[in-house]
Amino acid sequence: xxxxxxxxxxxxxxxGEKVFLECVQDMDHENMFWYRQDPGLGLRLIYFxxxxxxxxxxxxxxxxxxxxEKKERFSLILESASxxxxxxxxCASRDSSQETQYFGPGTRLLVL
Amino acid sequence: QKEVEQNSGPLSVPEGAIxxxxxxxxxxGSQSFFWYRQYSGKSPELIMFIYSNGDKEDGRFTAQLxxxxxxxxxxxxxxxxxxxxxxxxxxxxxxSQGNLIFGKGTKLSVKP
Numbered sequence: 001x002x003x004x005x006x007x008x009x010x011x012x013x014x015x016g017e018k019v020f021l022e023c024v025q026d027m028d029h030e031n032m033f034w035y036r037q038d039p040g041l042g043l044r045l046i047y048f049x050x051x052x053x054x055x056x057x058x059x060x061x062x063x064x065x066x067x068x069e070k071k072e073r074f075s076l077i078l079e080s081a082s083x084x085x086x087x088x089x090x091c092a093s094r095d096s097s098q099e100t101q102y103f104g105p106g107t108r109l110l111v112l
Numbered sequence: 113q114k115e116v117e118q119n120s121g122p123l124s125v126p127e128g129a130i131x132x133x134x135x136x137x138x139x140x141g142s143q144s145f146f147w148y149r150q151y152s153g154k155s156p157e158l159i160m161f162i163y164s165n166g167d168k169e170d171g172r173f174t175a176q177l178x179x180x181x182x183x184x185x186x187x188x189x190x191x192x193x194x195x196x197x198x199x200x201x202x203x204x205x206x207x208s209q210g211n212l213i214f215g216k217g218t219k220l221s222v223k224p
Contacts, residue, residue, distance in 0.1 A: 031209070042216035043156070043200065050209070058211070090155055099204075101212060103155040104130060 003027070004093050004104035011109045019078040021107050023091030031094040034058075034066065034099070035104045036087040043090065047073055051098065067106035117204050118215035126223050131188040133218050135201030138182070145177055145184045146202040146212065154179055157188070190197045191222045 007022035023032065035058075041072045047066040060101030065084060067075045074093075078085055088089050091104040115138040125131045144163050148156035162168045162175040162184065174187040184203075188195055193221075198217040204210045 040216065043214040046128060046209060095210065099146075099161050100158055101146075103157070106155045 003040075004071060004102050006091055006104040007087075008107050009102055009105060011107055013078075013081050013092075013109065013111050015024050015111060017078075017081045017111075019081050019109070019111075020093075021076040021089055021109070023074045023093075025074075025093040025102070026072065027093065027095065027102075028096055029093040029102075030071070030096040031101075032068065033092040034064075034076045035090045035092065036040065036060070037090055037106075038087050040096070046076065047069050049072065060102075081109075083111050085109065086111045113215050114203075114205050116201055116213050116215040118199075118201050119219045119221040120216060122221050123218055124221045124223060125177070125188040125191050127191060127193060129191050129219055129222075131191045131195065132199075133188075133199050133220065135184045135186075135215055136182055137184070137201075137203045137213075138206055139203070140174060140179070140182065142179075142182075142203045142205055143207060143210070146204070147173075147175060147184075147186045148200040148202060148214075150198045150217065152197070154175045159199075188220075191220075193222045193224050196222050197218060197220070 004025045033048045049068045065077045089107045095099040146161045147159045150156040168175045173191045175187045200217045201215040202212040
């Protein structure tokens with residue numbers, strides 16, 4: 001079974017803090033994604049990566065950066081957390097030759 | 113602007129009935145279409161995907177695609193209370209390496 005894990009299920013941070021969200025997949029997938037999900041707005045793509053060291057902006061990259069130093073790990077960084085970044089963050093991965101995209105359990109982030 | 117539209121619901125059906133969930137998309141060039149189920153507080157999980165016009169069946173689930181009308185639907189036969197969840201429609205744009213655009217989801221409630 002494909003497993004996508006995220007470092008925390010719940011996180012509480014203060015405004016201005018630097019926040020790291022980690023995602024690890026165990027199926028050697030090339031493609032990895034970070035989404036945020038908000039009520040009434042649905043799932044929105046923040047950043048994605050098709051290979052190690054590679055990153056591309058999604059639909060809402062402002063205020064975020066990412067790092068992919070190893071194939072199995074894709075990190076989302078909030079450089080200076082703000083209250084409007086309070087959200088559910090979902091990581092996903094996919095084999096580039098397959099259709100199925102697998103999601104991690106999500107991190108619910110609260111920025112105070 | 114590529115869009116995926118779903119009725120937010122809630123859609124309420126009695127146990128044993130057929131639930132019909134609908135989705136429209138804006139880009140005629142879309143290649144593949146997905147239905148995800150998301151239980152409250154959980155991450156999305158793939159139910160099925162469809163490429164070709166017509167019906168695709170998997171157990172109690174049937175996906176229907178009409179590319180001319182830019183319309184995709186999901187039928188759930190013999191609905192069970194355990195089917196109560198939010199159903200997300202997703203469309204892949206830009207070929208096999210394109211990213212998914214998600215609808216905002218339809219909340220389904222199956223009443224015993």
